[in-house]
Amino acid sequence: MFVKGVTKRVSFLVSVATIPLLLGYHAISILMFTFIAFMMQFFRDPERTPPSDENLIVAPADGRRLSGKIDRIEVVGSDYPLIDRIFPDGGGGILISTFMSPFDVHVNRAPVSGRVVYTEHVDGRFRVARSKILTENEKNLIVIKTDYGNVGVVQIAGFVARRIVQYVEEGEYVERGDRIGMIRFGSRVDLVLPENCEVLVRTGSRPMAGETAVARFNPE
Structure with a gap:
């Protein structure tokens, strides 16, 4: 399964790539088919099934190929940009940050079920995703909003990833695992959770968006 609209584009490109092959320009055709293969790899969008336990929070992004992984888990407060938008009543949260390699699935998914209460796009630079990009990058x-507090998903552009796509709007209700957007050609996604959540993964874990449980709500 691929991102909507990609199948038609791939079919068209295959038709175009066949022309130089028929005319004997094999090198050009090989380059075009290589590009098509990369497009199919990048824009794949497999189905995902979240765990049945509603208290489990799933990964919003894949980090499974090459250097892709969860590379940052920590408690954050006022030092984290956008924290006041996630928790307008004050307080900090738990950050779980996933780096996506260019070979990971780049469709992002809702980590929890709830109502989308706020969205914001912030323009910025396109620095390498492993530098201090949150304050500078787009x-x-x-x-x-959930019964246990707000959950923030921050899609961050990078040096290669220069287009962030959002699929959902404010006021919309999403279920865990629903597609909420994508970042084209890499970068990272930050998940910011209420402080009373229990983290179930560690740095270096390789999550699958929409399926891997990364944390748990602790209802009192």
Whole structure:
């Protein structure tokens, strides 16, 4: 399965790439088919099934190929940009940050079920995703309200990833695992959770968006 609209484009490109092959320009055709293969790899969009336990929070992004992984888990407060948009009543949260390699699935998914109460796109630079990019790079925030508090998903652009796409709007209700957007050609996604959540993964874990449980709500 691929991102909407990609199948038609791939079919068209295959038709175009066949022309130089028929005319004997094999090198050009090989380059075109290589590009098509990369497009199919990048824009794949497999189905995902979240765990049945509603208290489990799933990964919003894949980090499974090459250097892709969860590379940052920590408690954050006022030092984290956008924290006041996620928790307008004050307080900090738990950050779980996933780096996506260019070979990971780049469709992002809702980590929890709830109402989208706030979104914000922030223009910025396109620095390498492993530097201090949150304060400088272009990013997109999606805040989902749950019975246990707000959850923030921050899509962050990078050096290669220069287009962030958001699929949901404020006021919309999403279920865990629903597609909420994508970042084209890499970068990272930050998940910001209420402080009373229990983290179930560690740095270096390789999550699958919409399926891997990364944390748990602790209802009192």
